[in-house]
């Protein structure tokens with residue numbers, strides 16, 4: 108992991124919903140030093156903004172799932188009119204996503220929104236852009252300049268632009284498009300700098316993961332504004348997840364990116380969950396809640412582990428707030444080794460499971476009782492952590508692999524029938 112690229116920090120929010128810092132590491136314009144803020148997770152509501160009740164419900168659900176910032180679409184005046192009430196009823200900074208009509212931006216600012224997103228591809232009139240900038244400046248609001256590949260005007264004149272600009276980035280597969288994006292950004296940001304406005308974040312999304320990596324890499328060399336990463340139109344969750352993680356992790360490990368949005372053709376709650384998981388996995392955010400380890404299963408499995416893992420995941424997601432490690436292992440072959448760092452672990456056997464808390468065996472239960480007992484042990488362990496009686500990640504004893512033919516299964520019957528011999532030693536750590 109490379110250190111985070113220093114940027115000019117932007118602050119989104121107010122004293123009621125809280126402030127979210129994006130980027131940092133360079134001094135503010137008044138000289139105040141800043142530290143890079145944790146990479147934040149954004150998402151966007153899928154419903155109509157003018158449906159106030161549904162919109163408030165959706166925003167609150169996304170915030171509860173961990174979204175740091177939520178964006179809403181404001182295509183019509185009735186959407187910006189709804190914003191005033193929506194903003195008063197939520198506890199997370201709200202961004203108005205503005206396309207085509209600069210008036211929507213002005214209305215959203217008036218309604219109390221915390222940030223504006225402008226698309227240079229469809230609001231390009233300098234006077235209109237300057238009017239939005241001045242309105243934001245008066246209220247201390249930042250603006251995201253988002254140049255999506257699909258909406259930049261010059262794309263329609265591809266051949267000509269390829270010839271003109273492609274040479275600039277000839278080493279890149281997407282040279283012509285990179286050149287257009289950067290030229291568009293430079294031209295657009297000129298208006299901001301003329302207005303002495305620097306509270307800017309930048310995004311340059313594409314549906315092509317490699318293009319996203321190239322675009323943000325080039326942009327990071329040219330601008331010191333915080334970068335909002337994302338793959339646009341990434342598709343359904345199943346494939347969009349891979350596409351987004353491929354692009355975003357490639358950038359994040361190189362220190363590029365200050366806020367992220369994963370986008371799926373699905374419920375945005377998954378965007379928040381997967382965005383957070385990506386940041387946890389890279390160590391860019393401190394985990395909240397369970398870190399679940401589970402084996403992929405194989406021919407040794409003797410319980411319904413897929414269902415068990417999903418049930419553990421969903422039930423602990425709502426109840427556990429401390430970052431405890433929980434391991435759900437299909438058998439004892441690799442179980443003890445793989446679950447070594449787990450605070451709570453279960454190793455399944457022949458329709459049974461043995462449960463450990465910090466290395467200490469606490470139960471040996473039939474399959475039907477694994478889930479409730481495991482959940483109860485997790486809750487009990489969390490209570491002890493919160494009371495200061497236990498420490499996360501502190502293993503008390505080495506996990507000794509259980510006897511596979513004895514307490515984990517019905518092996519004794521087979522041994523008794525002379526069908527199997529009890530192994531003298533059990534090899535742990537090799538599948």
Ligand code: SF4
Nearest residue numbers: 402404405437438440
């Ligand atoms: S060997 Fe055991 S722990 Fe490893 S994948 Fe198979 S069932 Fe899971």
